Amino acid sequence: MMDWMFWLGVAQALASAAFMLTGAGLVLAGAIGVIRLPDFYTRMHAAGVTDTLGAELVIMGLIIQSGFTLVSVKLAILGLIVFLTSPTSTHAVANAAYRSGLKPLLRRWRSDETREEAQ
Amino acid sequence: MNFTGFVDIVVALMLVAAMALMLVRLFIGPTLYDRVLAVNAFGTKIVLFLAVFSLAVGQADSIDIALLYALINFVATIAILKFFSYRSLDVALFDSEPRAARKDGEGE
Numbered sequence: 001m002m003d004w005m006f007w008l009g010v011a012q013a014l015a016s017a018a019f020m021l022t023g024a025g026l027v028l029a030g031a032i033g034v035i036r037l038p039d040f041y042t043r044m045h046a047a048g049v050t051d052t053l054g055a056e057l058v059i060m061g062l063i064i065q066s067g068f069t070l071v072s073v074k075l076a077i078l079g080l081i082v083f084l085t086s087p088t089s090t091h092a093v094a095n096a097a098y099r100s101g102l103k104p105l106l107r108r109w110r111s112d113e114t115r116e117e118a119q
Numbered sequence: 120m121n122f123t124g125f126v127d128i129v130v131a132l133m134l135v136a137a138m139a140l141m142l143v144r145l146f147i148g149p150t151l152y153d154r155v156l157a158v159n160a161f162g163t164k165i166v167l168f169l170a171v172f173s174l175a176v177g178q179a180d181s182i183d184i185a186l187l188y189a190l191i192n193f194v195a196t197i198a199i200l201k202f203f204s205y206r207s208l209d210v211a212l213f214d215s216e217p218r219a220a221r222k223d224g225e226g227e
Contacts, residue, residue: 013122013123013126016123016126017122017123017126020126020127020130020171021126021129021130023130024129024130024133024134025133027133027134027137027164027167028133028136028137030137030160031136031137031138031140031141031160031164032140034140034141034144034156034157034160035140035143035144040150040152040153040156043144043153043156044156047156047159047160050137050160050163050164051160051163054167055163055166055167058130058167058170058171059167059170061130062170062171062174065123065127065174066174066179070179071174071179071182074179074182074183074186075170075182077186078166078170078182078185078186078189081186081189081190081193082163082166082189085189085190085192085193086159086163086193088193089159089192089193089196089197090156090159092196092197092200093152093155093156093159093196093200096152096155096200096203096204097150097152099204100152100204102150102152
């Protein structure tokens with residue numbers, strides 16, 4: 001009985017660590033992409049990677065770590081709020097930038113305005 | 120320190136590094152929308168950092184602050200975009216005048 005409880009705790013800690021480290025790695029990769037990518041729209045793609053999978057994996061790891069308590073319920077509500085609001089705000093930023101006339105930077109398939117600007 | 124606390128500290132430090140990179144993009148961003156994007160992603164990372172921090176120190180009260188920050192972050196992003204689109208926050212996003220009063224005579 002004691003042995004079973006011990007290995008359950010080990011499995012909980014390992015699953016939590018795997019989820020949280022994967023999520024934090026995705027968050028860090030998204031931040032590096034926001035620094036290094038050349039255009040606003042590609043930077044927005046990197047930030048979207050951070051907002052969807054990175055945040056949800058970190059919150060899922062925290063839920064596994066905290067067990068079956070009130071804290072995990074609050075974390076689930078937090079994950080639901082982040083899951084609903086961050087794609088909405090990313091879409092709002094993209095829509096506002098596109099409607100204000102910010103052109104995407106394209107290599108082969110340039111629009112007419114960016115082809116004139118590039119030459 | 121046990122294994123779980125060590126993982127929490129490592130994840131919190133990775134989130135702090137990502138927040139520093141977001142601050143770099145916030146200050147050097149060429150356009151307004153890069154800055155808005157950086158502020159939004161910075162707020163998401165602050166929410167995650169508060170959640171990890173509250174479990175790392177063993178007091179779960181900071182999760183309520185993380186919930187509040189997540190809600191305020193979304194509303195602030197939409198408000199900033201609306202203000203810089205219309206130069207005012209007092210703009211209705213739908214047509215508030217009745218259909219019979221339109222000039223083009225459509226509707227009904």
